[in-house]
Amino acid sequence: MLKVKCFVCNSFYENSYVVYDSNTKECAIIDAGFYYADEEDAVSYFIESNNLIVKHLINTHLHLDHCFGAEYISKRYNVGLSCDDADELLLKLIPQQCEMFGIRLNSSVPVLKNIIKEGDKVEIGNYSLVAISVPGHSPGSLCYYCKEEGILFSGDVLFKESIGRTDLQGGSYKALSENISSKIFTLPDSTIVYCGHGPTTTIGYEKEYNPYF
Numbered sequence: 491m492l493k494v495k496c497f498v499c500n501s502f503y504e505n506s507y508v509v510y511d512s513n514t515k516e517c518a519i520i521d522a523g524f525y526y527a528d529e530e531d532a533v534s535y536f537i538e539s540n541n542l543i544v545k546h547l548i549n550t551h552l553h554l555d556h557c558f559g560a561e562y563i564s565k566r567y568n569v570g571l572s573c574d575d576a577d578e579l580l581l582k583l584i585p586q587q588c589e590m591f592g593i594r595l596n597s598s599v600p601v602l603k604n605i606i607k608e609g610d611k612v613e614i615g616n617y618s619l620v621a622i623s624v625p626g627h628s629p630g631s632l633c634y635y636c637k638e639e640g641i642l643f644s645g646d647v648l649f650k651e652s653i654g655r656t657d658l659q660g661g662s663y664k665a666l667s668e669n670i671s672s673k674i675f676t677l678p679d680s681t682i683v684y685c686g687h688g689p690t691t692t693i694g695y696e697k698e699y700n701p702y703f
Contacts, residue, residue: 492617492639494684497533500525501593502555505686507643508533510542511615518546518614519569520634520643521686524559525596533559534566544569546612548619550645550686551628552577552602553658554587560600570603572612574623576630578602583659606632619643622673626666627654633674641682642693648674648683650691653702667702675703 495508500523510517517537524530537544544567549556552573560571580587581599588595606612608623612634619634624647631654634643646654648670656663679694697703 492614492636492641494641495536496684497524497529497536499523499529500555500558503687504555505684505688506533506556506559507684508536508542509614509619509643510540511617514615515540515542516545516613516615517542518548518612518619519544519563521549521556521645522547522559522563523556524562530559530562533563537567545614547571548606548612548634549573549577550633550643550647551631552580553628553646554584554591554593556645556686557581557584557600558596561597564600564603571600572604572606573602574607574621574630574632575602575605576625577628577660578630580628580659608632624666624669624673625660626656626662626664626669628658629660635677635681640678640680641684642674642677643684644674644686646686648691648696648700649685649688650683651696651700652688653700654686671703 497506504523506523507520612619622633681693
């Protein structure tokens with residue numbers, strides 16, 4: 491079974507996920523937003539107490555709140571950060587982003603090690619997460635879809651009854667709304683959506699109740 495553990499992190503209340511195959515114990519960490527020491531301790535305790543093997547450190551996009559813990563995870567578990575390189579410029583802007591929000595940068599800026607593009611598969615034990623390119627919130631925003639389990643990790647593309655902001659660098663409301671309609675809303679209505687902030691939702695619920703559509 492593919493299991494999902496959510497950690498709500500940092501002052502942006504960002505959702506970081508540990509996704510793992512309960513049989514093989516392989517896992518991926520999605521959007522490592524661990525900023526405070528107790529957040530780092532919590533995720534490490536969960537990984538190590540469950541004997542999980544960290545195979546991937548992947549991001550939906552590279553805004554600061556989704557990257558705070560990337561260096562910690564990378565060094566502790568010897569795994570490189572993976573994302574669409576269309577967002578790589580955002581890594582260089584993390585110091586400026588921190589300054590803009592009045593936040594102290596708590597580690598060195600992470601380095602993008604592996605590039606993920608639309609259609610690429612992230613293997614977690616017996617399961618695959620397929621990358622879907624959904625630019626608009628950021629130039630390189632990705633969602634990760636597991637067809638076998640009917641789940642989607644949407645990052646900041648789609649929230650319960652909302653969508654990601656498009657007023658940051660590289661954002662586009664037109665692109666985001668069009669990509670959600672053409673790529674995300676074509677998934678089965680029963681698909682569970684694990685969002686970058688806030689509660690989970692489903693594709694069917696958002697098609698009916700999201701005020702942006």
